[in-house]
Amino acid sequence: MLDLPRHIRVLIVDDSLVAREMLAQILSSDPDIEIVGMAHDGAEGVEMVERLRPDLVTMDIHMPKMDGLAATERIMAYTPTPILVVSSSVHGEGVGRAFDALSAGALEVVKKPEPRDWAELDSIGRAMIRRVRVLSRVKVITHIRGKRDQLVGGARSAAAGPPISSRSLVAIGSSTGGPSALLSVLGRLRPGFPLPIVIAQHIADGFVPGLVSWLDGNCAIKIVQAVDGEELAAGRAYVAPTGMNTEVSGDRVHFTKPKKDQLYIPSANTLFESVARSCHERGVGVLLTGMGADGAVGLKALFDAGGFTIAQDEETSIVFGMPKAAIEAGAARKVLGVQDIGAELERLAGLV
Secondary structure (H helix, E strand, O other): OOOOOOOEEEEEEOOOHHHHHHHHHHHHOOOOEEEEEEEOOHHHHHHHHHHHOOOEEEEOOOOOOOOHHHHHHHHHHHOOOOEEEEEOOOOHHHHHHHHHHHHOOOOEEEEOOOHHHHHHHHHHHHHHHHHHHHHOOOOOOOOOOOOOOOOHHHHOOOOOOOOOOOOOEEEEEEOOOHHHHHHHHHOOOOOOOOOOEEEEEOOOOOOHHHHHHHHHOOOOOEEEEOOOOOEOOOOEEEEOOOOOEEEEEOOEEEEEOOOOOOOOOOOHHHHHHHHHHHHHHHEEEEEOOOOOOOOHHHHHHHHHOOOEEEEEOOOOOOOOHHHHHHHHOOOOOEEEOHHHHHHHHHHHOOOO
16 A cells, blocks of 8 residues: 555635535645645636646536536546546436546546535545545546547347357446446447346445446446346346445345445445355456455455456556456456456357
């Protein structure tokens, strides 16, 4: 683990004076965080990033002149900087644009604190400060977005019928950088993909419905939020809710209470371990980008059970922590760039 910087220089970009002052109050309560500037729209934010070179930017989405998505695209193309999206929208078009900003290179999205949250401001503040301290250390890269890529999966016609496959299920674990990685993987699957997919993505509370809607609108396969006890269907991807772990048992998903020592919920370890018990060699596990080591132990359990396991490579990971831990544990049968994982899943499913 790298040493935390003595001072973290933060730029706040938000068109609301109340939101700017509240964020500044929260973050400056940590003596190691310095607010170096506050911008009232995306255009001013882009200019201040170029001039001030902060360690991290908090980015609102809905702003006049230049919104947060356009500002994120410009910053990541010319002055790559860790960006934490702070959005008041957890539903509808607004949250979709927040996830588009993650695809453009932003690292995570959290709900914007509001005056009515005053009673919980202390816990909200501690959580936001933790995120800022961690994300400010991420070494981001230039992320140029030109014309929106046409998704391969959406351009394909449905398969004539489900192919014969020795695999029964795909489980995916992801964290920081995960939404855009999930889109890269799921967006390249054909409509006739014959296996169910269960996903444990670490994300701020309240954003799972928005993530599901965003992925579903950009993928050829159906993306839904998992429901406790439901039967898994081929060609659907089930996103675990926050606050509970999701396990696979036979052809159904079940929610379980997290253990006291679990830091990340839903736990990728818990999901992979359940797939190892339930599916054995017929299970497929994929560990994508993320901070920490969640998923490594579970992926190794699936590997030892004979399942096929994949870890995202360092070059395409926003944060290489989770896949790196799995690779070092000998848990990955293949290490692939995120752009190649969808094709590998299709091969494992018997589509190619």
